[in-house]
Amino acid sequence: MRLPEFIYHEPENLQEATNLISEFNGRYGIIAGGTDLMVKMKQRLQNSQYLISLDRIPALKTIKEKADNIIIGSMNTLDDIVNSEIIKEKLPCLKQAAWEVGSPLLRSVATIGGNICLNTRCRFYNQSYFWRSSRETCCKAGGHVCHVTNQEDACYSTFVADTVPALIAYDASIKLVGVDKTRKLSLADFYTGDGRMPNQILKGSNEILTEIEIPIPKDDIRSVYHKFRVRESIDFPLVGVAVMMKGIEEKHCQDARVVFTGVGSAPVEAKLAREKIIGQQLTPDLILEVATMAVSELHPVKTDLMSPNYKRGIAQVLVEKALRDVGGVNNGKDD
Amino acid sequence: MTDYKVVGKGLPRIDGPAKAMGKAIYTVDVNLPGMLYGKILRSPYPHARILNIDTTAAEQLPGVKFIMTGKDVGDVRYAFVDTPRYPADEHPLAIDKVCYIGDEVAAVAAVSETVAEKALSLIKVEYEILPGVFTVEEAMKPDAPLIHEELLEGTSAWEDWGVAQKKQQREAEINVNNMSGHSAISFGDVEQGFKDSDYVREDKFELKATAHCQMEPHAAVASYDPVEDKLHMWLSTQGIFLKRFLLSKTFKMPIGKIRIHHTFVGGAFGGKIDLFPYEFCAAYMSMKLGQPVKIELEREEVFMATRQRHPMVIKVKTGIKKDGTILAQDIKVIADNGGYRGSGPIVVFLCHGFSFPIYNVPNYRYEGFSIYTNSGIRGPQRGHGAPQIRFSIDSHLDLIARDLGMDSVDIMLKNIRHQGDLLPNGDRLNSCGLKECLEGAAKSIDWENKRMQFKAQPQEGRYKTGVGISLCAMFSGAMYYPFASAAIVKMHDDGTATLFTGAQDIGQGSYTTLSQVLAEELGIGLEDVHLVAGDTELCPIDIGSFLSGTALVTGSAVKLAAADAKRQLLECAVEVLGVDDIGELETQDKRIFVKDDPEKSISFTQAIQTSVFKKGGNPIIGTGSYKGYSETDRYPSLAKCKGLFTGAYGFAAHAAEVEVDILTGKVKLLKAVTYHDCGFSLNKTIVEGQVHGCVSMGAGQAISEEIVLEKGQLFNASFLNYQIPISLETPESVDQLVATYEPTGPFGAKEVGEGALAGILGAIGNAVHDAIGVRVYSLPITPEKVLRALKN
Amino acid sequence: MEKTINLTVNGETRSIAVDVNQTLLEVLREDLGLTGTKKGCNQGECGACTVLMDGKPVSSCLVLAVKADGKTVMTIEGVAKDGSLHPIQETFNQKGAIQCGFCTPGMILTTKNLLDKNPNPSLGEIKEAISGNICRCTGYVQIIEAITSLAKEKNARGGV
């Protein structure tokens, strides 16, 4: 289908943008790169009367180092992230995750802000208008049933953005700007876990995500992002995991973060696994135990074409490998 | 071998520059003044009765020009198969019942796509939902709901042309619910054969529906001119004359009143043969309005509502002697053809047709059913039955070889057919490079050293590799309207020539190869050939680009036409050059030479001038025609699998090396080897391209491609979720032509383009078994299936 | 809602009134008659609609035309100079990288971007660069061969 009709605004600064947002309360959509939004609108999953483009706000396009932080404007494209010298050097895991999003044709326009704000997905939801007309409207699309779980008024659509696990592992926080208020919150707190309105902006906070702030990792921090998908381009992650580890001199781990995408309605951090690993010496056995524990914290539902069990198996494989990679533990045969 | 100047070379394709510059016009690119845009309203239910259609609101929408429903065209019926036994069962728009999700219910023409889309949403259809059947098992049950209850009458092009007998008796003896087609044949004594065997094994295989994924979506532009009373159409199709015939039949319009114009075709693979409702509706609305109408399908519609490959359940039972000689084979095929018959009866016939030319099985029984279910329509797709049956038989033989501790290549070699063999139906293998293909492929994949690695010594680590091999056969053209191809070669004063051909270049390079055939035969360069193609008015009739007929059938017609023009040129030169007979002359570089005295020559231009002045003004036009069949009355019978099937069989052997990640279950094709017997390769670059394309498509279908259906609803109607191979999955691809000489083909050429797909599926399946020591019996071999197989 | 945008297409700057809900693909194909840019999926999944926007390959079916305001766009029609084929086009044809040709415009523009920024790509880089452009006909083999030989040629000539 072609795009529905809307009125288009291109504010030239943040103030103008937030004014429009409060004026159009509930009837607007924000467009960044548009790679997700355009599809949603063609599928009539979003029918905003107004579109507000962030293209012409230069302040959102910078990447800079400030004190001990790296600050990334939300309108940087994923290509900008991949090609940024600072990010390459200081935030390799983010670079890796950004590089694995979609295909090159998407990364040239898709933004990091759009990736953070990406709506959750489901095989019953991300379909055309015609497709959805075969069935009763599901919760996420405004109805009351869920075709996955048959429950009422609950949605388990899946969070699948690639860059977010890396950002959370790096302890990123974000800046949200409303018409008369600016707030900073940790990225993990941005997500609600409710498949219907998976983040605060989608829940209707009338804010713009302006920047991401990441404390520059100390030298003793190592991190990786591993993504599993059927084809190594175009596809969304079936499961993705970012693993960050601190202080692995002598194979003793001072701190670690394990954050998943693709396995729940929000990014999922394996907290028990974290507790388990802190202070321990990394051995193949410990890695197996920690990975198993991490996976026990995951409860994927069948929102795509792979079974939840299969996804858990993949999560296990990815975490084990990631832990070995950052921990410098090589078991020879599985790598 | 003869020293050819133009054929056999890897010349760049003649339509390449236009395509590279974005100048090639496809149907989707056709824009006519005053053109309207059409859209189709489709059923969201797999099986339902239409109680009422209310178009009032849509009609009132400004910009809407026409709305049509089944009521307007109720009596029109057509189908891929249309015979007394299997009468046509499709309507352009549903009359009172819909049979699958996507079934056409109404069509709209409006001033823009946007208005047309909006109009669709304003049409109100009341449905009574009926119980559906979604698997062949369900559908065949005695108490299953019937998808098509009424018995219809039908006639076929064959009868219209008097080449087949009228009115055969319906098969009353088979009583299977929702059956749309049936083929059965046996020879020898199968039961005795099993008794005499040392080892008997039976296996069941399953294959899912797959999509063609032509990159150009289906589209049609229709423009009816009331003044000349003529319907002009631009279609994305594989066969313009078949389309014209079907349009003429459905519109009850004289065939000369319909003209199909040339456009480039952005891929077809068998999915652009049938007449489609959107084509009919575009034409119908254009005729009602006297204005051009364009209908372009969305990608989702292409997946859901054009054609898919038949999902099948295939059982194979084989009896074999200790030394590997196959004594008996019993094959049962059940194909799911979806909500309408599509090519159901043909595919179950072809499964036999692509099974029996490979191995010499003295006692053989085959039975195939095609069955209606409430899912999308299945039709031809590259290989049409061959991938399914070849995968099953060669997987099964590999399993037998493993049971017996034998080498499957040895078993294959022991049983394959050879050049000169007479097939049970009477077809003769005038050329057959099967043995050379098999040996070559085995060698190239390093079969001796690599096979059975998992047994010899368990491979360390996460990634296991294995090799597999499989064979396939393909027809080179078969009996289908218009049965034959013709070609015209028109000489120009400067000695260059224009080829007029009704063939379609769907990407397989036929414009180039046909031009090469002309150039070679006539003695001019490829750059001296001009082309007029793909237009029913300007070009002579053509069999169309399916069943791999273009190279052999149309190629032969072109060669004959060129020979005809050449003969006329030579006849003019006889006198001028003072020789007795045209046999003393030869042509090259647009000149005619005396063979024994090459100094004595005249240019084509001079010969043409001579012709004009001395032969009644004849400017020299050569014509030729060819039928893919010898003169026979043994036409093939779908039901009985009797009669002659094709003039020539193409053969291939595929070998694959895969890597299986036993932790994730992912299968990666590392190397694909194709040894292909296409007779003679008219253009090396083009033939290689066909082989690589086949390998990629076959690999996709073996590993990741699958139409995912739940209760008739298609969950992955997009390139995001229907996983066709991307550049990163490209394997090392080896292809080797095994040159045989097909005496009936132009310069010895026969089919290429379809056969090179079928064997790769079995090769990959066998390679996966070789790598991990367990079998996955159904395609595609998804990561989940691999892990499940490993667990058991 | 209409808006006038200034767009440099294939070197020519033009001012066009577009509907704000038109994609760049629709404006190129329908308003500017540049039908060389193809629509394969309309959802950002196939790359048939690839054009270069400010030098970068993008899926034009996902880009609002108004977002191209002030930008430079190159379509396949702008690749050949003075009627003669660009070396990429020439090589694609020589090597059999074109079959049905429907993916070709996008594939060539993606290749152009790759070679413009990296005249000496490795095999892996070539496969990666075209990984968003789907081709059903060729199995990519001859496309990859064509790009590889272009890279070699460029190197032999000493860079871009």
Ligand SMILES: Cc1cc2nc3c(=O)[nH]c(=O)nc-3n(C[C@H](O)[C@H](O)[C@H](O)COP(=O)(O)OP(=O)(O)OC[C@H]3O[C@@H](n4cnc5c(N)ncnc54)[C@H](O)[C@@H]3O)c2cc1C
């Ligand atoms: C074929 C295909 C494959 C894809 N594969 C992947 C993949 O592998 N991994 C992946 O993570 N994603 C993938 N995506 C999704 C998408 O392309 C990316 O997530 C991209 O980063 C989204 O960014 P954008 O700028 O295009 O977002 P947009 O489409 O512009 O916006 C997305 C959402 O975020 C909101 N938004 C954007 N920016 C802001 C802001 N600054 N403030 C407030 N709200 C904002 C928008 O309103 C909208 O709801 C894929 C998409 C397609 C079409």
Ligand code: SF4
């Ligand atoms: S999980 Fe249920 S409610 Fe949520 S999108 Fe899927 S079907 Fe709809």
Ligand code: FES
């Ligand atoms: S048409 Fe734009 S990516 Fe397919």
Ligand code: FES
């Ligand atoms: S050449 Fe046909 S899709 Fe690429």
